[in-house]
Amino acid sequence: MTPIRTDGLTKEFRLGLGRQRVVALDRLNLEVHQGEIFGFLGHNGAGKTTTIKLLLGLLAPTAGQAWILDRPIEDVTIKQQVGFLPEAPYFYEYLTAEEFLTFYGQLFGLGGAPLTKKVEELLEMVALTDARRLQLRKFSKGMLQRIGLAQALINDPALVVLDEPMSGLDPIGRRDVRDIILSLKEEGKTVFFSTHILPDVEMICDRVGILVRGRLRAVGTVQDLVGTSGVASVEMVVAGLTDAGIQEAERQGGKVLRRGAQVLLRLDDPSRVDSLVELVLRSGGRLVSLVPHKRTLEDLFLEQVKAGL
Amino acid sequence: MSRIIVIALNTFKENLRDKILYNLVFFGLLLIGSSILLSTLTMGEQAKIIQDIGLASINLFGVIIAIFVGIGLVSKEIEKRTIYTILAKPVQRYQFLLGRYCGLALILLVNTAIMVVGFFFILLVGKISLGSGLIKAISLIYIELLVIVAVAVMFSSFTTPTLSASFTLAICVIGHLTADLRVLGAKLQNELTKGILDGLYYMLPNLEYFNVKGPAVHGIAIAPLYVVSAIAYGVLYSAVILLISCVIFQRRDFK
Structure with missing residues (x-):
């Protein structure tokens, strides 16, 4: 029934x-x-x-x-x-x-x-x-x-x-x-x-x-709707990154926000997180934190509303 | 059928607890009571004054209750959205409407009875004999109220509470003057206008038909056949109006 x-x-x-x-x-x-x-x-x-x-x-x-x-x-x-x-x-x-x-x-x-x-x-x-x-x-x-x-x-x-x-x-x-x-x-x-x-x-x-x-x-x-992996983006806080390193990170698709000595890198494509971490370490930076952001129903809802208007 | 009774009894119970109703009945009784004071101002005609004021009060407050409570029963229900829960149950729309109507008819019966008891008490105090004419007049007042409630229910089945109240009030006033439409029509040369006025005469309720207060007070005999035909007219008219209301209500969207 x-x-x-x-x-x-x-x-x-x-x-x-x-x-x-x-x-x-x-x-x-x-x-x-x-x-x-x-x-x-x-x-x-x-x-x-x-x-x-x-x-x-x-x-x-x-x-x-x-x-x-x-x-x-x-x-x-x-x-x-x-x-x-x-x-x-x-x-x-x-x-x-x-x-x-x-x-x-x-x-x-x-x-x-x-x-x-x-x-x-x-x-x-x-x-x-x-x-x-x-x-x-x-x-x-x-x-x-x-x-x-x-x-x-x-x-x-x-x-x-x-x-x-x-x-x-x-x-x-x-x-x-x-x-x-x-x-x-x-x-x-x-x-x-x-x-x-x-x-x-x-x-x-x-x-x-x-x-x-x-x-x-x-x-x-x-x-099903928000995706099985659920990770939509990754945010990492990095210390001691050189200017060249920052430019390279931007080229790899990271969004950069400077916070004094530290830098906030936001990556919308979670699959590229490994290469970005590697880059940071290679250019002499130190990883302070790495936070995955889950895609929530709210994100999906807002996306759908935006697309539908 | 049983659902109509359930809704009617609920309507009755709900309204019995509404203070507005008591206020109206209280003022009705007050007015009936005041007839004793007013009657002392006249010479010789005391009995007539008391009866006149008593019957007029019962009629007036009955009409007020019929209009204002009657409107509230359907259109307020829609405005306040209580109707959503009722119609989401296995209840047909006509059952809801007829249940509401019957509940209100019951309330009016009780209110009229209370005022009649007050009226009879005053008659007793004033040592005025109770004639059969008064009973007939009161019965027809009640029938008039049933017609008015049917009209109120019809208007509130498709329009807002304020408009329903104004329309019903207008019908009440016109309903007492329909005979004039006829008279006017007879004096006119234009056939079309005459036809329209005649049409209106038959369409609108002839509420004056239920008014035998004058003969009742003056002790003029009222023929039983007249009372029976007035009751038949009232019941039939109400039935037709309710049928129209049900048809309108059935198609209504509750936005």
Whole structure:
């Protein structure tokens, strides 16, 4: 079973009086695999939320098709197996945490003792048992995000879709959300979430997709995308290098920055590091330090955004 | 069906805790109560003044609650994005809309009942007998509120809260004056204008149809058939408006 599949999914908006066309999502072809955590990356306005709204039927696609759990998205019954947390959620503020979850459970046709039990479990999972009788308007932002996660899980969904689940949270809140996402994967659920907080993605995602201006620029595992060796550049600090040696190093492709008696050499091609070290030693210099710089998802993301603009 | 009931009951519960509602009901009761003071200023017509003010208060505050709470139920939901979580559940859009409508109808029933209890209490204090005309007038006020809420829901299914409120308010005012459209049309020579005015007359809700406050206060008999036909008209009109709302809402994009 494929949790999410899209084929040429496109959404255009018509804005303003001139009805100017804006393509928010451009022919998206995406497949999310069973049981994985898929991170959907993109800058603000890249089309992440549009994609999610299309998948959940909040927007109608201009062209293309999509399937959730092998059924077309137009079929409302698929939502029986989907959990969703919108971005910056706002909920019924006069309901208590317990009533809120019960209400959402009832929308799935749940009720009675099983629902009461499920509500209790979820409140415990998101550490809100003490706040169960508190109205949501008295909740902090982090608490709202946690109760939002709980409502997304009330139906024990096979697919969980989270829109920016970590935005606006403090480091502890982010760690909590990360832990919950990982525990969902352990239960065999598929998690699809959008974000622009890259360290979180590197830490927990099995695969990522990068969306730039409505177009999917890259999809794959984090390792595949940033390269297996992972070393993108090397920086070395050298002392006692002669002017001739510096010129030679520049010729070999090193970027030179003088820092008093020391020189910082930066090499963008890591394979040439050996010959440069040799050169330094030959010209009477002394190697103070050598630091390899790994290519991070952030570098890749910035590259893709730059290329896509 | 059960999802409509779940949403209706949630709507009811949510709004029962909203303080704005209590304020409105409080002022409604205050106005009804003030009828005793005002009635002492007149000679001989005290009973009529009390009944007149009482019914008018129930009607006025009912309309205010219907418009402002009614608008909030759908368009605020969209503005605040609570609707995203609801529609991401296995809930059809029409179920959401009808659930909201039923919940609001329930709230209006309770509010009207509270004000009616206050009104009857004042009648008791003023030793005024309770005629069947008053009951009929109050029933039709409630039907009028159901029509207004349907209109409010329709506007809020496609436009912003502020615009919905203004449009619904406008329909409320015009709705009490539709008979004039007919009169005006009859006086005009131009067939086209006449046709347009006639069309508007049938399209807009005839809210004056539900107004039997005058006969009720003056003890003039109101025919049961009239009440039945007014109720039928109100229910049918609301049903059509809700159907249109559902169609509009079904196609709406939630940006």
